[in-house]
Amino acid sequence: MGSLTEENYIKSIYSLSQATGEVFVSELARKLEVKLPTVNSMIKKLASKKMVAYAPYQGIKLTEKGKREALGIIRKHRLAELFLVKVMGLGWEEVHDIAEQLEHVNSPRFYARIDELLNYPGFDPHGEPIPDSNGKIQLQKRTSLNDLAEGETAIITAVAEDEKSFLDHLNAKSLQIGNRITIVKKELFDCSITLQLKSKKEVMLTHQVAERILVDKLNGK
Amino acid sequence: MGSLTEENYIKSIYSLSQATGEVFVSELARKLEVKLPTVNSMIKKLASKKMVAYAPYQGIKLTEKGKREALGIIRKHRLAELFLVKVMGLGWEEVHDIAEQLEHVNSPRFYARIDELLNYPGFDPHGEPIPDSNGKIQLQKRTSLNDLAEGETAIITAVAEDEKSFLDHLNAKSLQIGNRITIVKKELFDCSITLQLKSKKEVMLTHQVAERILVDKLNGK
DNA sequence: ATATAATGTTAGACTAATCTAATATATTAA
DNA sequence: TTAATATATTAGATTAGTCTAACATTATAT
Structure with a gap:
């Protein structure tokens, strides 16, 4: 395990590389709010520790070892966020900064217990996968109902929330895992969504609910 | 708020000074496992920040500001320990190291919520006061039944535990807050304790239970 | 295709926290 | 009361992480 600073570099490299595969020194400097030469020397250090592959003027790539480290930190961050919301009752908007600190806590026991208390979650409530x-880790962010356009059809594969009140709400609307649904209307005004079920019945969902329903898009038909 | 290192110095100075009032450079060096000159220069820095009062070759004393800082950290440490045990279900033996890390988390919201979930505890389960x-902060560690000698009499003033099973156990033994009790026997072999109640009834308690019963000694008579 | 802009690297300095070696002060014991 | 011991301080070096200023490379745009 590296220092707190090293952990932050690794984590940022990971998240920046999710889109492109390679990360440039200047992007990292912007993200971490340090100057270019600072990043430059830290990258050399991380390269000497075999956390990243790097050649001057080329991009930065995490090695397998670096990826493992990054996933460990992301796991801790996402577990911490979920824990702060579900167990401690804090609001989603206020947990990120706390999780930024908790992700550096070194205690397998602490995180194993959080994992257990949350019943080994695979996704956080935004649909981001928890390693x-x-x-x-699931390869990509799960698509939620909110990510679908009008007319698209998909299968409900998971819910990113397991509070009883939420599950009851879905039951009341006849929504279950495995159901095929089609988007009928997305309301711009309040972001609510109307779906059609296989039974042709239509149901309306708020943005907050739709966000927590994870789906697989059906491409052909 | 100072750096993590500064926080650890402040906390150690506080705990060492609890006994004596003044702390010497060498004690601090031993406790923090660093060399004397390291402590010497850090003390100068803390003095310049008005956290400690210090003159060469004299002891180190926390200022009011330093004390406030120390109590803030101790509060976080003890709340964290209690939280890890009561809410997360970890064992007492394993929470100290985690609390050493959590005590440096900077988030009033996080700690306010822990405080609330624990119902604003005044003492941790070892009888140590939580600022x-x-x-x-209560001026001194509460005395528990275990701190009494044979023949001493005291009044039960609090219990440092509020799990139902523990409280049921006390009820079953007719022990309640406000009761006057006298120590009849302390068993060396298993550290169990036998008390006499006002009703003359005798009850035996294990060390683990006695430790969590907090008392005020009766001096005269 | 070359000048300009964007991006990356090197050199050298700074601060925080640590160390070792040398020196100074205070305490204790003969 | 002075030598021996314990304790504290100063001086100077080291490492991690940061900075600015100067220079180098790559990309872009007429």
Whole structure:
């Protein structure tokens, strides 16, 4: 395990590289709010520790070792956020900064217990995947109902929330995992969404609910 | 707020000074596992920040400002320990190291919520007082039944535990806050304690239970 | 295709926290 | 009361992480 600073570099490299695969010194400097030469020398250090692959003027790439480290930190961050919301009852808007600190806590026991209390969640409530303790992670962010356009059809595959009141709400609307649904209307005004079920019945959902329903898009038809 | 290192110095100075009032450079160096000159220069820095009062070759004393800082950290440490045990279900033996990390988390919201979830505890389960959010602290560690000698009499004033099973256990033994009790016997072998109640009834308690019963000694008679 | 702009690197300095070696002060014991 | 011991301080070096200023490379745009 590296220093707190090293952890932050690794984490930022990981998240920046999610889109492009490679990360440039200037992007990292912007993200971490330090100057270019600072990043430059830290990258050399991380390269010497085999956390990143790097050649001057080329981009930065995490090695397997670096990826493992990054996933460990992201796991801790996302577990912490979920824990702060679900167990401690804090609001989603206020947990990020706390999780930024908790992600550096070094205690496998602490995180194993959080994982257990949350019943080994695979996704956080935004649909972002939580790496498991071996660093396994779902390849991409799950699409939620909100990500679908009008007319698109998809299968409900998971819900990113397991509070009883939420699940009851879904039941009341006849929504279950495995159901095929089609988007009928997305309301701009309040972001509510209307779906059609296989039974042709239509149901309306608020943005908050739709966000927590994860789906697989059906491409052909 | 100072750096993590500064916080650790302040906390150690506080705990060392609890006994004696003054702390010497060498004690601090031993406790923090660094060399004398390291402590010497850090003390000068803390003195320049008005956290400690210090003159060469004299002891180190926390200023009011330093004390406030120390109490804030101790508050966070003890709340964290209690939280890890009561809410997260970890064992007492394993929470100290985690609390050493959590005590440096900077988030009034996080700690206010822990305080609330624990119902604003005044003592941790070892009878150590938890400073309140204004830094107010009970002046000394509460005495537990275990601190009494054979023949001594005291009044039960609090219990440092409020799990139902524990409270049921006390009820079953007819022990309640306000009761006057006298120590009849302390068993060396298993540290169990036998008390006499006002009703003359005798009850035996294990060390673990006695530790969580807090008392005020009766001096005269 | 070359000048300009954007991006990256090197050199050298600074601060925080630590160290070792040398020196100074205070305490204790003969 | 002075030598021996314990404790504290100063001086100077080291490492991690940061900075500014100067220079180098790559990309872009007429």
